[in-house]
Amino acid sequence: MDVTEETPAFANLLDLASARIGAAALEASDEFFAPKENLLKPGRGIFIPDKYTDHGKWMDGWETRRRRTPGHDWCVIRLGYPGTIRGVDIDTNHFVGNYPERASVDAASGRLDAAPDNLEWHQLLAPVELGPSCRNLFTIDDDRRWTHLRLNIYPDGGVARFRAYGYAVPQRNLSPGDLVDLACAENGGVAVLCSDQCFGSMNNMLMPYRPANMGDGWETRRRRGPGFDWAVVSLGEPGHLKYVEVDTTHFKGNYPGRCSVEACLAEGESREGFRPDSCSWTEIVSEHSLQADSNHRFDLEPRHQGPFTHVRLNIFPDGGVARFRVFGYPATKEKMADADDDRRAE
Structure with missing residues (x-):
């Protein structure tokens, strides 16, 4: 466990954006250097100095190309379990000269198979500054139930892992007769x-x-x-x-x-x-x-x-x-x- 005394309490909760419980990275604006699926993997990512691909340096995270036009990059994630979010971790581990300057998070609630364009998005975390090669932890004060998150990075760059800590809110109501x-x-x-x-x-x-x-x-x-x-x-x-x-x-x-x-x-x-x-x-x-x-x-x-x-x-x-x-x-x-x-x- 990579948890210190300074780690906020919410980081001990369930990671609703973990691939091992079924979370999935559905769409991204760009993933030229490294695929979006890496965001939801266990651990904090590794660095191999001499490993390269046809696109450039191999990185264990999600990394977009250098943006030469206005706008920003984004990635849409379907949570493994619908739930309430108490905090997020935007981990830039090993991203030093190529991490995003800022990030924000939007949330939506809808059918799990809904297309991202058909969801109604709400800002969950306003744009915040990020640091290089570190866990960027932010508390969320919101009790609503969400099914999807959208990680926005400004203007471009790489993120090793993304965690969304909170509580699962089951889709079905448990009845007294259910064991x-x-x-x-x-x-x-x-x-x-x-x-x-x-x-x-x-x-x-x-x-x-x-x-x-x-x-x-x-x-x-x-x-x-x-x-x-x-x-x-x-x-x-x-x-x-x-x-x-x-x-x-x-x-x-x-x-x-x-x-x-x-x-x-x-x-x-x-x-x-x-x-x-x-x-x-x-x-x-x-x-x-x-x-x-x-x-x-x-x-x-x-x-x-x-x-x-x-x-x-x-x-x-x-x-x-x-x-x-x-x-x-x-x-x-x-x-x-x-x-x-x-x-x-x-």
């Missing part, structure tokens, strides 16, 4: 806090597809002192939980020795401002031993089924988890109101 993975990113789940994510993002655990390798999970650094590691997941919908799965696929010499799971009801609290000490946690899975490279299912007792809004996975003392799944039924408004009344009466 679904409420923690899955596809259903609106997002990991909001963790003790550490040195080797792998906490949100990797919530991907709907099978893990490709050890780097496609959540992994913490080796703990040299007392304590344990943990990650908090905000469920896509408040729900009554049925069972959870802790999957250590690909983690063989670095899987956690044990795990436990807690849950809480924090209705009404914003995801960004959630504080683990602001609610009362219920242990729904007591400490259990884990095995290497295995999926572990834990069925929940009726008294531990909620409704809940957040779940905390604790791992002892450290290590890696490929996937964390929380299966349950979305709670009705009536059930949530009853639970809230019970909580207030305590």
